[in-house]
Amino acid sequence: MGTRDRIxxxxxxxxxxxxxxxxxTKRIAQEAGCxxxxxxxxxxxxxxxxxxxLLExxxxxxxxxxxxxxxxxxxDVAANLTAFTTTALEFYARAMAVAGGVLGDPPLLAGFRKMLAEAGIGPHLPIEALADILRAEQAAGRIEAGIDADAAASLLMGACFHRANLACFVDHLGDDHAWAATIVDTLVRR
Incomplete structure (x- = not known):
C-alpha cells in the first residue's frame, strides 16, 4: 500500500x-507512519x-x-432502484462522521465548499444523475410519466440521508433492504 493510501x-x-x-494532521500522519x-x-x-x-x-x-x-x-426497475437505494443509504451512513464534522466547523466547511465549487463536484450531482436516470426509465415506459423525476430523486436521496442520520441516534431501525424496497415502491409505483 502506498503512502497516499495509508494517509x-x-x-x-x-x-x-x-x-x-x-x-x-499530526495524528493522521503519525497513524500513517509518515x-x-x-x-x-x-x-x-x-x-x-x-x-x-469520502470519494475513495x-x-x-x-x-x-x-x-x-x-x-x-x-x-426489474424496482429491483435496480432498490439496489441503488441500499448503496446510497450505506454511503450516507458511512459519510455521516465526515459530513457532521465538516458542518460543525465553519472554517473547514468554507474551505470544503470552495474546494467542491472549484472542482465542479458536490452532493447535488448524484441527485441530478438519478433524476436523469428516472427520466430515461420514464421514456422507456417503466416508470409512470407523471412522476416528477427531479422530485423523486430528491425524495429518494433525502430519505437515505435522513435514515442514515436517524441511525446515529437509534439502535435499530429495521431491515435496510426492506426499507429501501418500500421507499422505491412508494416513489415509482405504477
Missing part, C-alpha cells in the same frame, strides 16, 4: 475514532484529505449510478 486510511480511522476536530510534511505533499489541506476519504473509502455512488444508468430499460 487516507489513517484519516478515515481518525475521523471515526476522534471526530473531525480530533482528526488532526511526517506531516509528507502528508501535505499528497494533500493540500484537511479539506482535500477528507474529500479523498466510502461505498461509491458513482459506480452505483453507472450501473443504474447501464440497466435503464433492463431487468
Amino acid at each position: 487516507i486510511d489513517a484519516a478515515e480511522q481518525a475521523i471515526h475514532q476522534f471526530g473531525i476536530s480530533g482528526a488532526t 511526517s506531516e510534511a509528507l502528508l501535505y505533499k499528497h494533500f493540500a489541506g484537511k479539506e482535500q484529505l477528507f474529500l479523498a476519504v 473509502r466510502m461505498p461509491a455512488l458513482g459506480p452505483a449510478l453507472t450501473r443504474l444508468r447501464r440497466d435503464v430499460g433492463q431487468g
